[in-house]
Amino acid sequence: QPLAHHAIRPASLLIAETEGRDAALRFLDDLCGRFPYSCPLLTLRIEWLREEGGDRLITRLRELLQTNPMDAWGWRELALHLPLPEALDAANEAVRLEPHMSQGYGIRGDLHFKCDRVDEARADWLQAIRLEIDNGYAVTRFVNHAPTLLARKEALTVVAEELRRQ
Numbered sequence: 027q028p029l030a031h032h033a034i035r036p037a038s039l040l041i042a043e044t045e046g047r048d049a050a051l052r053f054l055d056d057l058c059g060r061f062p063y064s065c066p067l068l069t070l071r072i073e074w075l076r077e078e079g080g081d082r083l084i085t086r087l088r089e090l091l092q093t094n095p096m097d098a099w100g101w102r103e104l105a106l107h108l109p110l111p112e113a114l115d116a117a118n119e120a121v122r123l124e125p126h127m128s129q130g131y132g133i134r135g136d137l138h139f140k141c142d143r144v145d146e147a148r149a150d151w152l153q154a155i156r157l158e159i160d161n162g163y164a165v166t167r168f169v170n171h172a173p174t175l176l177a178r179k180e181a182l183t184v185v186a187e188e189l190r191r192q
Contacts, residue, residue: 031066038070050074065094072103083107098124105133113137128158135167144171155185159192 034057042050054071061067068090075083087104090097101120105113117134124130135150148171154164165185172178 029061029064029067031064031070034067035070038074047074062089063093065090065097068093069099072100076103079107096123098127098130102130102133105137110137110140114141126157128154128161128164131157132161132164132167135164139167139171144173147171152184155188159185159188 034054038050038053041053051071051074054067054074058064058067058071068086072083072086072090075086084104084107087100087107090100091104094100098120101116101123105116105120107113108116114134114137117130117137120127121130121134131150131154135147135154138144138147138150148168151164151168151171154161155168159165169178169181169185172181
């Protein structure tokens with residue numbers, strides 16, 4: 027069964043253990059070549075390429091998004107690996123597609139921060155917190171990047187209110 031997705035991940039791990047990472051990637055490349063519209067296969071290959079990053083990863087992310095432009099995860103991943111300002115466009119698309127996912131706001135907040143837009147960054151981190159108080163990354167960024175001690179105390183109050191609300 028070439029598209030037995032539940033078996034492909036363990037098979038690729040076994041190949042990596044016995045023949046090496048490059049062999050596992052060749053296995054996934056072969057499957058993706060035979061089934062270029064299988065989003066689970068394309069996603070698995072991207073997961074394998076994540077640690078190396080670079081142009082190869084970006085190419086594979088773009089292939090996934092050509093196949094499924096509605097894949098917000100793919101847009102978030104692309105935003106993490108593109109240079110600015112293109113990364114911000116990808117993050118905006120991810121937020122547009124999944125406005126109720128805190129991760130998109132967290133990523134976009136970081137990109138705003140890299141552009142020295144602290145107010146926009148904090149607004150995105152706050153939105154991430156409002157959507158998911160368990161997003162510790164957004165909580166930390168929102169509080170730590172408050173401009174003053176008073177603003178930091180206010181940020182902690184907002185977080186406490188969200189803890190009670192959620």
